Amino acid sequence: MCGLAGLLLPSPGRQEEQLAALAAAMGTAIAHRGPDDSGTWVDAPAGVALAHQRLSILDLSPLGHQPMASVDGRYVLAYNGEIYNFSQLRGQLEALGARFRGHSDTEVLLAAFSAWGVEESLRRCNGMFALALWDRSERCLWLARDRVGKKPLYYGWAGDTLVFGSELKALWRHPQFDNGIDRDALTLLLRLDYIPAPHCIHERTFKLMPGRLLRLDAAAVAAGASSHQPELAQRPFWDARERMRAALAAPFAGGDAEAEQRLDELLRDAVGLRMVADVPVGVFLSGGADSSIVTSMMQAQSTRPVHSFSIGFEGSHHDEAPLAREVAGYLHTDHTELYVNGADALAVVPQLPAMFDEPFADASQVPTALVARLARRGVTVALSGDGGDELFFGYSRYQRALRNWRMLSRVPLTLRRSLARLADGQGEASRSGGLAALLAEMGARGIGDVYRNRVARWRDPAAVVPGARAVESFYHLADPLEGAGTPADAMMLADFVTYLPDDLLCKVDRTSMAVSLEARAPLLDWRVAEFAWSLPLDMKLRAGVSKFLLKKVLLRYLPASMVHRGKRGFGAPVTAWLRGDLKSWAGDLLSPQRLAAEGVLDAAAVAQVWQRFGQGERKWHTHLWNVLMFQAWQDYWRQSRAAVRGDG
Known part of the structure; x- marks a missing residue:
């Protein structure tokens, strides 16, 4: 496994030494992903630089060094992952005349791009990967991520420069990456405990979605983040929903x-x-x-x-x-x-x-x-x-959601909508169960709405983030399969x-x-x-x-x-921690004075939940943990930026 990073300028404007130094710094920030070797590649006239950190798994020799160029010189690749069927692909490529120096899957991947093109090669791969591929002929950058999303890939704009990498740490090393907090994306964290792709905690920054391919050139970089629409620009070479629909058919x-x-x-x-x-x-x-x-x-x-x-x-x-x-x-x-x-x-x-x-x-x-x-x-x-x-x-929540949806389906829709209006304004009360939880589901349009209540933390996260718009995710689809399959299939797809x-x-x-x-x-x-x-x-x-x-x-x-024995899960006793050894740490991060000074979260809303938790209401630990993780992250982000600027 490895780490990758790099940048693409809207037009040439830096010397090769400058680009190499900047790319190397971005790579060093994620050296933990690949401590065995490192490398950079720069094309200053094209305004592109790639960096790679290698964790040697296949072909431990220098022949596996990256960034690696294709034999024909057209492509240069920085790649994180493993292609499990590389031996089979190698045999097919050798039959077409390809010759190999080593036995790394990176070399096979490059030969595949030369023989079959980028998109067709990815379809033939069985593996986990995130990659950055520079096409010297077309003068464009390809970013790609495996079908399921095993390996991460971030990209965004630092000033007018496109930056990308396996982790945000790499992007942070660019001196112009001062992108603030995306308040809309923060509502996703509060609802789900994580921020799903293509969203990111930073403004002007995105995650590549699983099974997607993104082509960028100097013109796209110059157009900037404001014109970038990730859901449209990231095109699928494999789409889970379409593949599930085909399997069901x-x-x-x-x-x-x-x-x-x-x-x-x-x-x-x-x-x-x-x-x-x-x-x-x-x-x-x-x-x-x-x-x-x-x-x-x-x-x-x-x-x-x-x-x-x-x-x-x-x-x-x-x-x-x-x-x-x-x-x-x-x-x-x-x-x-x-x-x-x-x-x-x-x-x-x-x-x-x-x-x-x-x-x-x-x-x-x-x-x-x-x-x-x-x-x-x-x-x-x-x-x-x-x-x-x-x-x-495998999840018991699937069975609970199916039970609730079957019960709701017996109630006429007009009556359910009338009852659902009684839940308006209850905010987070529906998270505590009982009548409030039941009323909150009454307006469900389909299994998607019911299941979202099974997985949601904050039910109205925008109320906790002043100035934010609650962003919808795949979980907001009433029927994720759009009429194909069963409600059970729809829930499994949403999670997948x-x-x-x-x-x-x-x-x-x-x-x-x-x-x-x-x-x-x-x-x-x-x-x-x-x-x-x-x-x-x-x-x-x-x-x-x-x-x-x-x-x-x-x-x-x-x-x-x-x-045949019960599922126990792999969790953590957060409630006990927050009432014990982590109480002081949590109290400091959740201090109303601190929250008010930072101006990102509504101090009164958070204080109310912290107070209820202190009174013994167990369910609020889920609300508190994502707020605490955001607060702790803010501290780390500020320290990291200060280190890059040299003022901390």
Whole structure:
């Protein structure tokens, strides 16, 4: 895994040495993503510079150095990721006459661009990636991100210059990047705990969406951010909604046995592809179905014990370490387990703003950071079970939303709308449950509205951010599938395109890359996703058993006692923290005087929630954690900018 950064000027205006120094500084800011090697490439007459930080995984020799130029000299690439089917692509390219010096997937990717063009090459790739590709012939920059959104890519304007990179830290190093806080985007953080692409916490700054390709040239840069429309400019080479609709239109026609065999074959191949590396490979093992099936298939394809890692929490009622230990013992993996206490977890909290460098408030970021740190002691690559819940109906909130939607559907729409008006003006009261929560859902137009209430934190975030407009996300669609599929499919799609890349995969990317660890997710192989979408709901939820087919496959590897057990999740005791060791820290960040002086959040609205929490209303910890993560991030951002300007 690696990190990339760079810039493109609206017209040539800097000397090569200046561009190289600036690109190198941007790369150095994300050196943790790739500590093994670094490089820059500059074309001063074109006004472009690329920087790369390398974490060596395939071809550890200098032949894998980046930025790398294609053999024909047309393309120059800075690339973050892995193309898992690079050997297959290499064989196809060799048949066309291509010749290779090393055995890195970067070299294969460049040859593919020369042979097939950019968009067609990306369609042929099975992998995770974010890339910046300079086309010397067309004098344009291509930015691209993998289908699911495993790897991040930010871009924006610093003055009149386009800057881009794997993390915001890289963009911050440009001396003209003084982009303020996007208040509208902040409402997304308060609602969801994260800011989904293409939005970003900064004005004039964007995230590339999963499965998207963006072409930029000097004219587009000169036009500036005000004319840039990311939803239109970022064109899909793979669109999850369209692929799901196609899968639903051609559903799997076999029975349980055929589906089980097909899923087993797909998953084994996906796992096997992700075990290829020139460095040690391990697995995150929680003991749940998703990580257990990945671990089982790794061990089945390995000639020696697989390295597995789990974290345990002292005094916790949700400790998964014993489950992981049981699975590891049955599979005979080389298992490493670390028990941590509250102090160990809380020590991570001050590091979170620097780790994520965009405000992010999924509190499971803390245990994820701890298990990534543990794994890095023994391996450079770790596989995870991410994606199983979104593809195989694993969340209990799906069932609750379906129940609520069925009940609402029995009430005439006119009556529901009248009742919904009673909820107007209640603001955050609907978050506390009871009648207020029920009334808030009465006006639902479809399953999308009901499900949004399952995942939302602040229900009226614009009321907390003066001057902001509440931005809508994919969760605001009444029917995300636009008439195709079932309400269950619609909820899984919403999570797949929003929660999965912008929360779960962001969390894993930042926590793993903070310790220079590459994380791979076999369940998110696009072939597995499209097969899962073709399955009827009965193969995902049957007789109250969620992830039914996935667990049927797992029963081939583990006994039933290790497969059929309750989901515990991977969370953090935020309520206990905020009432205990973090109370003083939180009180300082939430001080009305401080909030009023900063002028971003409504001090009275935040103070009311902090007071209710102090009175014992447990549910408010979700509201408070995203405010706290934003406040802590503001401190970090100000310090970072002061360091770049040299006034701090």
